Amino acid sequence: MAGDEAAAVIAPRPAPPPARYRWGLLDAFWLALIGTIAVAVAWRSQGALSYNWDWSSVWPFIVKYDSASASWVPNLLLQGLMTTVRLALWGMLLATLIGLLMGWMRNHRRLLLRLIASSYVMTVRNIPPVVFVFIFVYFISSQFMPALALDTRVGQLPAPIQELLSVLFGPLNLINNFFLGLICLSVFTGAYVTEIVRAGLQSVPAGQSEAAHSLGLSDVDTMRWVIWPQALRNVLPSLSGQFIQLIKDSSLVSLVSIQELSFMAQDVQVSTQRVFEVFVLTAGVYFCICFVLSQLFAHLERRHGRSR
Amino acid sequence: MRIRRLFLTLGLALVGAMSALTAAHAQQDTLLDTIKKRGKLQVGFSSFVPWAMRDKQGAWVGFEIDVSTKLAQDLGVQLELIPTAWDAIIPSLISGRFDVIIGGMTITPARQEQIDFTAPYSTSGQGVAASRQLAANLKWPEGYNSPNVTFTCRRGVAGCKTVEEKWPKATLRQFDDDAIAFQEVINGNAHAVISSEPKPSFFTLRNPTRLFKPSNENIVNTFEGFGLRKGQPAAVAGFNDWINKNQAWLKQRHQYWFRTQDWASLVPNL
Amino acid sequence: MSLRDPVSARKPPPPQAAPWHRRPWWDAVQFALAAALLIGLTYHGATQMGYQWKWDRVPRYVVRVIDGEWLAGPLLKGLMVTIELALKASVLALLIGAVTAWMRTAPSRVGRALAWSYIELIRNTPLLVQILVCYFILAPALGMGRETTGVVCLALYEGAFAAEIIRGALQAVPKGQREASLSLGMTEADTARDIVWPQALPLMLPPLAGVLVNLVKHSAIVSVIAVFDLTTQARTIISDTFMAFEIWLTTAALYLCITVSLSLAVSALERRVRRRRW
Numbered sequence: 001m002a003g004d005e006a007a008a009v010i011a012p013r014p015a016p017p018p019a020r021y022r023w024g025l026l027d028a029f030w031l032a033l034i035g036t037i038a039v040a041v042a043w044r045s046q047g048a049l050s051y052n053w054d055w056s057s058v059w060p061f062i063v064k065y066d067s068a069s070a071s072w073v074p075n076l077l078l079q080g081l082m083t084t085v086r087l088a089l090w091g092m093l094l095a096t097l098i099g100l101l102m103g104w105m106r107n108h109r110r111l112l113l114r115l116i117a118s119s120y121v122m123t124v125r126n127i128p129p130v131v132f133v134f135i136f137v138y139f140i141s142s143q144f145m146p147a148l149a150l151d152t153r154v155g156q157l158p159a160p161i162q163e164l165l166s167v168l169f170g171p172l173n174l175i176n177n178f179f180l181g182l183i184c185l186s187v188f189t190g191a192y193v194t195e196i197v198r199a200g201l202q203s204v205p206a207g208q209s210e211a212a213h214s215l216g217l218s219d220v221d222t223m224r225w226v227i228w229p230q231a232l233r234n235v236l237p238s239l240s241g242q243f244i245q246l247i248k249d250s251s252l253v254s255l256v257s258i259q260e261l262s263f264m265a266q267d268v269q270v271s272t273q274r275v276f277e278v279f280v281l282t283a284g285v286y287f288c289i290c291f292v293l294s295q296l297f298a299h300l301e302r303r304h305g306r307s308r
Numbered sequence: 309m310r311i312r313r314l315f316l317t318l319g320l321a322l323v324g325a326m327s328a329l330t331a332a333h334a335q336q337d338t339l340l341d342t343i344k345k346r347g348k349l350q351v352g353f354s355s356f357v358p359w360a361m362r363d364k365q366g367a368w369v370g371f372e373i374d375v376s377t378k379l380a381q382d383l384g385v386q387l388e389l390i391p392t393a394w395d396a397i398i399p400s401l402i403s404g405r406f407d408v409i410i411g412g413m414t415i416t417p418a419r420q421e422q423i424d425f426t427a428p429y430s431t432s433g434q435g436v437a438a439s440r441q442l443a444a445n446l447k448w449p450e451g452y453n454s455p456n457v458t459f460t461c462r463r464g465v466a467g468c469k470t471v472e473e474k475w476p477k478a479t480l481r482q483f484d485d486d487a488i489a490f491q492e493v494i495n496g497n498a499h500a501v502i503s504s505e506p507k508p509s510f511f512t513l514r515n516p517t518r519l520f521k522p523s524n525e526n527i528v529n530t531f532e533g534f535g536l537r538k539g540q541p542a543a544v545a546g547f548n549d550w551i552n553k554n555q556a557w558l559k560q561r562h563q564y565w566f567r568t569q570d571w572a573s574l575v576p577n578l
Numbered sequence: 579m580s581l582r583d584p585v586s587a588r589k590p591p592p593p594q595a596a597p598w599h600r601r602p603w604w605d606a607v608q609f610a611l612a613a614a615l616l617i618g619l620t621y622h623g624a625t626q627m628g629y630q631w632k633w634d635r636v637p638r639y640v641v642r643v644i645d646g647e648w649l650a651g652p653l654l655k656g657l658m659v660t661i662e663l664a665l666k667a668s669v670l671a672l673l674i675g676a677v678t679a680w681m682r683t684a685p686s687r688v689g690r691a692l693a694w695s696y697i698e699l700i701r702n703t704p705l706l707v708q709i710l711v712c713y714f715i716l717a718p719a720l721g722m723g724r725e726t727t728g729v730v731c732l733a734l735y736e737g738a739f740a741a742e743i744i745r746g747a748l749q750a751v752p753k754g755q756r757e758a759s760l761s762l763g764m765t766e767a768d769t770a771r772d773i774v775w776p777q778a779l780p781l782m783l784p785p786l787a788g789v790l791v792n793l794v795k796h797s798a799i800v801s802v803i804a805v806f807d808l809t810t811q812a813r814t815i816i817s818d819t820f821m822a823f824e825i826w827l828t829t830a831a832l833y834l835c836i837t838v839s840l841s842l843a844v845s846a847l848e849r850r851v852r853r854r855r856w
Binding site: 250252 | 602605606608609612613620681684685686687688689692698699701702703704705706707708710711714715716718719720721794795796797798799801802809812813822823826827829830833834837838841
């Protein structure tokens with residue numbers, strides 16, 4: 001019938017089935033290469049190190065059975081992991097505050113603010129992270145950490161507040177240690193966040209502020225209601241990337257004896273001599289956290305992008 | 309205008325606070341009073357078998373732990389152990405991260421310029437363990453003084469200076485930890501390692517096919533003392549007092565940790 | 579407003595010079611004063627801690643003059659090792675990056691999977707853990723020396739970033755270029771060599787130069803495996819002489835020299851590329 005033919009023409013044809021992947025020569029080549037390397041490494045490790053894998057000596061360092069409280073309590077590695085997580089969360093918060101302030105100062109009219117912000121960013125970003133950590137810890141911390149005397153002040157607080165603080169910041173006898181690493185990481189990451197915030201502010205078209213001013217909004221109001229919301233929305237992807245970078249950078253403070261995961265891993269490795277197990281475990285933990293977070297952020301970005 | 313005034317006042321307040329803090333920190337009670345008021349003795353140390361090491365569960369055990377525990381008990385305060393990287397332990401003491409270094413620290417003139425030591429509470433010596441693979445044919449000790457020979461040591465120990473003085477032509481690689489320094493020699497990446505006895509003997513006993521001791525005598529004999537910040541004579545005197553009173557106990561503990569292997573079951577296999 | 583005074587005839591009022599306390603030079607002076615105050619406070623604080631500043635003993639660690647001969651001190655020797663490490667690692671990193679970028683775009687599924695897992699592995703683990711794994715696990719297995727391990731580890735680390743940069747630059751070349759050249763009968767290899775890469779190169783050079791700067795910075799991590807680079811030399815000197823502040827400041831200044839000059843060169847390069855004077 002005419003109607004049917006018309007319908008057949010207008011209705012879309014079903015899509016052809018997807019072409020099957022044709023395994024080619026290149027695939028074979030890569031597989032062969034990987035196979036050879038794996039076999040070679042395994043054979044040489046056996047010979048060169050005569051290594052016996054022994055995971056059983058590593059488990060007690062993750063959780064141990066505490067006879068005093070008759071329960072499983074986290075041991076060194078898990079404690080280190082919790083410290084890393086705390087450092088990352090608080091560090092990002094502090095670094096964002098620093099970065100927001102410095103990022104705003106970076107492009108200010110006044111030369112003084114621009115000088116302060118750019119000297120901060122240029123100094124921190126051009127020194128190797130390792131050197132920065134050493135300098136910061138022994139140079140600046142020796143000035144005000146002892147004066148702050150956090151551990152004595154915290155020791156004088158009532159018990160429920162101490163409980164809360166120990167959940168937020170870790171074991172209270174290590175609170176000096178923790179804050180040292182926290183401030184160091186925040187100042188370091190703050191320089192990178194400054195650049196991100198500056199890029200965000202610059203990404204807002206100039207027309208926005210011009211339009212706001214022509215509508216009679218003051219400088220402060222323009223920033224607050226027009227510029228900053230757009231800038232922050234633009235920088236969220238970069239900030240999430242910086243958060244993952246912070247988790248990785250937290251491993252550097254282990255060089256100054258802050259008791260986070262890498263420090264504990266080296267400690268356990270030295271005590272048990274189980275090099276393979278400890279380092280594979282540590283690398284695996286970092287990988288899981290960072291990978292899961294990066295996939296999560298990518299997923300959120302895509303969802304957020306679609307809805308706009 | 310208002311924001312500028314705000315920043316100005318904030319800046320001045322910050323400057324004032326910092327100078328007040330540093331000034332306040334400069335005045336100190338005597339160390340022993342501060343410790344008693346705080347109720348805690350903060351001891352800086354580093355992991356150094358068998359001075360201090362982690363047992364199978366991760367708790368700290370060792371000669372220094374015993375000494376610190378008894379000292380805190382006798383002072384009537386709690387003990388807080390602060391493990392610190394060895395090459396950073398003196399700057400950490402000076403900057404006030406802890407009260408005293410009880411970590412088997414050898415008394416050397418260079419260190420005495422920076423900190424004060426108590427009277428010695430133990431004595432030890434430095435020994436060398438060499439790699440069978442690389443150093444079996446080297447003459448002791450002259451053969452080791454060549455640029456082709458690599459010594460390893462832990463960064464900051466007195467042994468590093470000994471290598472620089474006795475074998476100036478040799479290459480010296482410094483590591484963050486003793487175990488890694490020994491591992492380099494065991495793996496054949498270095499010719500010899502210098503460390504405080506009894507570690508060279510322990511490691512040689514446990515790795516007879518890879519290590520040997522070129523000489524059975526100590527290279528240098530050393531004395532260890534507590535390390536304190538300069539300008540605290542009352543504390544030095546007080547600790548010296550304690551050391552004197554506990555000589556017998558100290559000797560007995562030293563014997564247990566250094567001459568016997570009875571504690572070997574506590575720690576993971578090296 | 580009157581007819582004798584049309585708007586176009588009125589000149590705008592002359593701009594008033596800003597009062598002296600709002601001029602830029604006063605800002606610069608304030609900054610210098612603030613910096614001096616900060617340095618002074620730190621100095622004062624350190625001295626109060628009982629720290630003895632020994633700046634006069636620092637120059638011998640940088641350079642010494644013995645019998646009229648200029649000898650490099652440990653810090654300068656460490657600097658040379660750092661630069662050498664960075665150069666070798668950057669060449670290797672570019673190689674690894676190019677191969678990985680190719681693998682990611684090549685039609686082989688296994689190749690793409692390998693490249694993707696390499697990049698994700700490197701991007702999601704800390705550099706410190708990577709170098710410890712390289713040194714304690716890979717190096718004995720492959721029989722690599724200390725310096726080689728450092729170079730390889732740094733190259734693997736930066737190679738992942740280089741791969742993403744190269745891939746991005748290659749994909750930024752419009753697809754039409756490749757399609758047009760293929761339709762003209764050129765082979766894939768010729769297309770890549772004569773059409774795509776020459777257009778991608780100016781796009782990838784500034785970020786790759788940034789990779790070089792990052793390499794110099796991250797080379798400090800080889801200090802944990804006792805390679806005699808600048809950071810290791812600094813730590814050794816400090817553990818011998820306890821001049822922590824002076825030596826760390828000198829070391830930081832030496833690093834700043836290299837990285838700042840490299841960064842300035844990178845910015846100049848970026849500006850040239852943008853102005854298409856390439």
